[in-house]
Amino acid sequence: MRHKQAAEILREFLKKGKNRITPERFEVMDSALDYDGHFGADDLYVIMKNQKSRVSRATVYKTLELLVQCDLLSKRNFGDNMTRYESSFKRQSHDHLICMDCGRIVEFTNTSLENIPQELSKNLGFNFENYSFNIFARCRNIKTCKYYRNK
Amino acid sequence: MRHKQAAEILREFLKKGKNRITPERFEVMDSALDYDGHFGADDLYVIMKNQKSRVSRATVYKTLELLVQCDLLSKRNFGDNMTRYESSFKRQSHDHLICMDCGRIVEFTNTSLENIPQELSKNLGFNFENYSFNIFARCRNIKTCKYYRNK
DNA sequence: ATTGCTGCAAAACGTTTGCACCTAT
DNA sequence: ATAGGTGCAAACGTTTTGCAGCAAT
Numbered sequence: 001m002r003h004k005q006a007a008e009i010l011r012e013f014l015k016k017g018k019n020r021i022t023p024e025r026f027e028v029m030d031s032a033l034d035y036d037g038h039f040g041a042d043d044l045y046v047i048m049k050n051q052k053s054r055v056s057r058a059t060v061y062k063t064l065e066l067l068v069q070c071d072l073l074s075k076r077n078f079g080d081n082m083t084r085y086e087s088s089f090k091r092q093s094h095d096h097l098i099c100m101d102c103g104r105i106v107e108f109t110n111t112s113l114e115n116i117p118q119e120l121s122k123n124l125g126f127n128f129e130n131y132s133f134n135i136f137a138r139c140r141n142i143k144t145c146k147y148y149r150n151k
Numbered sequence: 152m153r154h155k156q157a158a159e160i161l162r163e164f165l166k167k168g169k170n171r172i173t174p175e176r177f178e179v180m181d182s183a184l185d186y187d188g189h190f191g192a193d194d195l196y197v198i199m200k201n202q203k204s205r206v207s208r209a210t211v212y213k214t215l216e217l218l219v220q221c222d223l224l225s226k227r228n229f230g231d232n233m234t235r236y237e238s239s240f241k242r243q244s245h246d247h248l249i250c251m252d253c254g255r256i257v258e259f260t261n262t263s264l265e266n267i268p269q270e271l272s273k274n275l276g277f278n279f280e281n282y283s284f285n286i287f288a289r290c291r292n293i294k295t296c297k298y299y300r301n302k
Numbered sequence: 303a304t305t306g307c308t309g310c311a312a313a314a315c316g317t318t319t320g321c322a323c324c325t326a327t
Numbered sequence: 328a329t330a331g332g333t334g335c336a337a338a339c340g341t342t343t344t345g346c347a348g349c350a351a352t
Binding site for chain 4: 213
Binding site for chain 3: 018019020022024025054055056057058059062081
């Protein structure tokens with residue numbers, strides 16, 4: 001167990017529901033929090049397999065959803081019909097700019113929205129949960145743009 | 152041809168590239184612009200099939216991308232790994248709130264972003280192309296929330 | 303003892319592709 | 328004549344599911 005503090009959060013979350021505390025779930029949590037950047041569920045599965053883990057694809061997919069529910073991960077969608085995750089443990093919330101040529105993802109903190117999403121939800125008759133703000137653009141400097149999609 | 156003005160835009164766009172002007176493309180355009188709301192490519196294909204059209208799935212998928220390129224449609228992603236389209240012909244730009252319980256989509260015009268996406272792109276060294284701003288929330292009034300996902 | 307979780311393989315889903323034929327240029 | 332488009336079916340990549348056995352409660 002590499003991430004003790006996160007493990008405690010996960011443990012408490014699992015206890016609250018009708019979820020069982022299994023070693024596989026902590027194993028997935030450790031690998032997910034180790035990952036530096038945005039990853040697909042299958043990416044993580046392959047990494048874990050390469051590290052001789054015995055977890056199954058199904059367990060990885062299901063556990064990632066649990067980790068989103070207890071706010072250890074955030075779920076992202078960058079418009080290519082593939083769910084990505086990133087650690088949100090002890091991380092400031094931020095938004096993303098995606099290069100449409102090379103797929104590079106730049107994170108930025110955006111102050112202009114403040115609590116607009118919350119207020120809009122309220123005004124429209126909804127309880128706010130989440131928002132996503134993505135900018136799609138192209139690297140201006142060709143030297144920094146690799147012109148391929150890094151999947 | 153039900154949408155003459157849009158057809159002219161499409162025709163001009165096709166001429167500019169090395170694209171051919173085919174009846175199938177105008178057929179897809181007509182059906183897409185007829186659709187009131189957000190639709191998946193396959194939804195449209197099924198509708199057209201039910202209306203005894205002979206267009207193929209491949210043609211529908213490819214033509215929708217062309218219609219995005221000439222700004223007759225916009226492409227949306229609401230976090231469920233499925234590309235949706237909506238008419239943007241003579242429509243003001245807007246953002247979306249999605250109910251996580253019933254899947255209802257509410258459109259709103261958001262003035263707070265103004266040209267923030269453009270400026271952010273510039274500051275980060277990119278040429279702006281597009282942005283997406285989605286709010287995920289839950290219907291506060293249970294009577295207006297159907298509690299099922301309308302796919 | 304019970305019920306939830308696991309691994310596996312198969313299925314599902316939206317989407318893309320290969321190919322032979324066709325058609326706009 | 329020729330490049331580009333079409334329809335069809337098969338393939339693709341990601342995600343979900345069914346199920347028998349297993350393990351946490």
